[in-house]
Amino acid sequence: MTWDQMQELLWPATAETFQMVGVATVATILLGLPLGLLLVLTDKGGALQNLPVNRVIGAVVNIGRSLPFIILMVALQTFTKSLVGTTIGWQAAAVPLTIGAIPFFARLVETSVREVDGGLLEAVHAMGGGTWTAIRKVLLPESLPALVSSATTTVIALIGFSAMAGTVGGGGLGTLAVNYGYQRFETTFMWVIVAELVVIVMIIQLISDFIVRRLADRGSFGGTTRLLRSRRTEITEEEEELALPH
Amino acid sequence: MITTKDLTKVYRSRGREVTALDGVDLHVREGEVYGVVGTSGAGKSTLIRCVNMLERPTSGSIVVDGLDLTTLPGQEHRAGRDLRTARRRIGMVFQHFNLLSSRTVQQNIELPLEIVGLDRTQRRRKAAELLDLVGLADKARSYPGQLSGGQKQRVGIARALAGDPKVLLSDEATSALDPETTRSILALLRDLNRQLGLTVLLITHEMDVIKSVCDSAALMRGGKVVESGELTELLATENSELARELFPLGEFGHGRPGNTVLEITFQGDTSAQPFVSQLARTYQIDINILGAAVEHISGRMVGRMRVELPGVHQENVVPIGFLREQGLQVDVLNEANGALA
Ligand SMILES: Nc1ncnc2c1ncn2[C@@H]1O[C@H](COP(=O)(O)OP(=O)(O)O)[C@@H](O)[C@H]1O
Ligand SMILES: [Mg+2]
Numbered sequence: 001m002t003w004d005q006m007q008e009l010l011w012p013a014t015a016e017t018f019q020m021v022g023v024a025t026v027a028t029i030l031l032g033l034p035l036g037l038l039l040v041l042t043d044k045g046g047a048l049q050n051l052p053v054n055r056v057i058g059a060v061v062n063i064g065r066s067l068p069f070i071i072l073m074v075a076l077q078t079f080t081k082s083l084v085g086t087t088i089g090w091q092a093a094a095v096p097l098t099i100g101a102i103p104f105f106a107r108l109v110e111t112s113v114r115e116v117d118g119g120l121l122e123a124v125h126a127m128g129g130g131t132w133t134a135i136r137k138v139l140l141p142e143s144l145p146a147l148v149s150s151a152t153t154t155v156i157a158l159i160g161f162s163a164m165a166g167t168v169g170g171g172g173l174g175t176l177a178v179n180y181g182y183q184r185f186e187t188t189f190m191w192v193i194v195a196e197l198v199v200i201v202m203i204i205q206l207i208s209d210f211i212v213r214r215l216a217d218r219g220s221f222g223g224t225t226r227l228l229r230s231r232r233t234e235i236t237e238e239e240e241e242l243a244l245p246h
Numbered sequence: 247m248i249t250t251k252d253l254t255k256v257y258r259s260r261g262r263e264v265t266a267l268d269g270v271d272l273h274v275r276e277g278e279v280y281g282v283v284g285t286s287g288a289g290k291s292t293l294i295r296c297v298n299m300l301e302r303p304t305s306g307s308i309v310v311d312g313l314d315l316t317t318l319p320g321q322e323h324r325a326g327r328d329l330r331t332a333r334r335r336i337g338m339v340f341q342h343f344n345l346l347s348s349r350t351v352q353q354n355i356e357l358p359l360e361i362v363g364l365d366r367t368q369r370r371r372k373a374a375e376l377l378d379l380v381g382l383a384d385k386a387r388s389y390p391g392q393l394s395g396g397q398k399q400r401v402g403i404a405r406a407l408a409g410d411p412k413v414l415l416s417d418e419a420t421s422a423l424d425p426e427t428t429r430s431i432l433a434l435l436r437d438l439n440r441q442l443g444l445t446v447l448l449i450t451h452e453m454d455v456i457k458s459v460c461d462s463a464a465l466m467r468g469g470k471v472v473e474s475g476e477l478t479e480l481l482a483t484e485n486s487e488l489a490r491e492l493f494p495l496g497e498f499g500h501g502r503p504g505n506t507v508l509e510i511t512f513q514g515d516t517s518a519q520p521f522v523s524q525l526a527r528t529y530q531i532d533i534n535i536l537g538a539a540v541e542h543i544s545g546r547m548v549g550r551m552r553v554e555l556p557g558v559h560q561e562n563v564v565p566i567g568f569l570r571e572q573g574l575q576v577d578v579l580n581e582a583n584g585a586l587a
Contacts, residue, residue, distance in 0.1 A: 046323075047323040047324065117344070119340060119342055119344040120344050120346060121323065122300060122340070122344065123338070123340065123344035123345075123405075124357070124361075125300060125323050125325065125333070126298055126300060126333060126336075126338040127333065127334065127338075127357065127358040127361055127405075127408075127409070128325075128330040128331060128332075128333040128334035128358070128361055128362075128409070129330070129361045130325065130330060131323065131324075133361055134323065137346075137357060137360070137361075138346065141346065141348040141349070142346060142347065142348050144348060215348075218347060218348060218389045218391065
């Protein structure tokens with residue numbers, strides 16, 4: 001197999017992996033973040049304290065986390081089919097990936113949010129803020145560095161699971177590795193795929209580390225960088241400065 | 247401005263009951279700085295947290311600026327709309343500042359204004375004013391992590407003032423600060439109290455804080471207020487524990503057995519009188535001065551002196567009467583051991 005032949009196969013498969021992981025990541029964050037917050041808020045002493053609800057969510061999350069991914073894929077086939085109309089391809093794989101990642105991410109969110117100093121909540125309540133204010137203005141922004149780390153851990157786990165999904169018809173780099181590396185004994189090609197996955201994971205980790213460091217830096221030095229903060233604010237501030245008469 | 251009546255708070259945890267407040271009556275007048283002092287566990291934090299209903303009392307009432315907060319539904323993080331509105335008019339500063347590390351100084355001060363729903367321009371203007379007021383105009387774009395403890399507390403104070411409160415609550419606001427910074431923060435509170443007519447209720451475990459800024463004080467022990475009043479009154483009260491703590495002469499000598507030891511407190515113009523020599527001349531007795539100190543307490547000159555008169559208490563009834571007639575406050579200590587008679 002020549003390098004050109006490999007490339008022709010690699011890029012479409014990489015794109016599929018990215019789409020599969022991308023969709024699953026977005027869906028996981030959208031569903032897992034509220035779930036993680038609920039785990040904290042409904043717990044004892046939380047703003048929405050409701051222990052029965054808390055126990056139920058906790059139990060569901062624990063069961064979700066303990067199910068092996070392969071089993072989940074098979075078990076969810078009917079659900080997947082009703083949702084995306086098929087049980088093969090990256091679109092179909094994204095469904096069990098999301099379902100599998102939500103409890104995982106929700107627990108990470110829970111841990112991150114619990115780290116927020118209770119004094120800050122007390123302060124916002126003393127100012128007359130309610131639960132929603134506390135979530136939006138305190139819990140989420142203050143735990144942002146930890147949430148970014150959690151999301152990264154989840155993305156990397158999803159990449160691993162997406163390769164596994166590929167072995168049972170999920171498409172992407174996993175399917176490629178099985179079809180060529182395993183069934184046609186293209187060992188070199190298989191190692192190329194493995195190397196690509198390793199590089200992807202490393203790049204994601206590096207980017208995440210960079211963002212987390214910048215976010216955490218606000219607390220100590222280099223307060224000038226405000227990544228992920230309202231860019232609109234920065235631009236208008238710059239404009240104001242530019243607009244000053246010289 | 248703040249009146250609590252028979253305030254009781256009982257914490258129940260795992261079958262055990264802790265009575266943190268046991269029938270507290272407190273009366274803070276408009277425009278004064280009121281200090282509550284007591285050892286750790288006395289119930290001070292519980293008391294101040296009841297004043298803005300971060301803690302709902304088990305029984306009793308709290309009236310702030312004419313509004314009985316105990317009638318409003320909700321507590322701590324589950325406050326109803328009315329209680330949340332009432333809280334916006336009560337500022338609070340904390341021992342550990344409780345600033346959001348993800349926000350700049352300016353954004354921290356804008357937080358309460360966001361809650362009220364002010365627009366960006368108004369928020370900015372108000373934040374700039376407040377930063378000026380606390381002397382941090384150049385730190386607007388810094389993050390709390392880049393500030394010293396004193397600067398952080400100034401931001402905390404500016405934030406507490408954002409809603410134009412009539413009342414400022416302070417729970418050990420200076421306890422995490424060094425003595426010099428403590429002085430500057432207390433001076434700031436004093437200035438704000440005078441400039442804005444702000445009523446300040448502060449909690450502390452340090453007598454020095456009471457001495458330097460408070461008009462009135464209360465001493466708490468075991469969930470009860472054991473003594474309270476204006477400092478000048480307290481100093482004029484015989485055997486006042488607070489006065490003794492505010493103005494300790496403990497390190498001075500306790501005299502010889504068989505003699506009478508007096509503690510004489512004088513305020514304002516009485517300090518000008520040469521009462522010691524008058525006493526010595528009038529009754530022909532030898533007075534031994536064991537110690538004396540003069541201090542400024544809530545803006546007034548106050549002096550205290552410990553003297554030793556020969557003979558037991560009964561022999562000195564007349565000279566003691568003479569001193570009291572001069573407008574001096576006289577406490578008689580037990581012979582030799584320095585304890586109160
Ligand atoms: N949330 C709570 N649950 C149970 N007991 C508490 C709670 N908060 C305070 N206490 C108890 O109430 C008493 C008074 O505490 P606190 O008001 O913090 O005193 P202080 O501020 O004077 O040190 C202490 O015995 C403390 O252990
Ligand atoms: Mg306390």
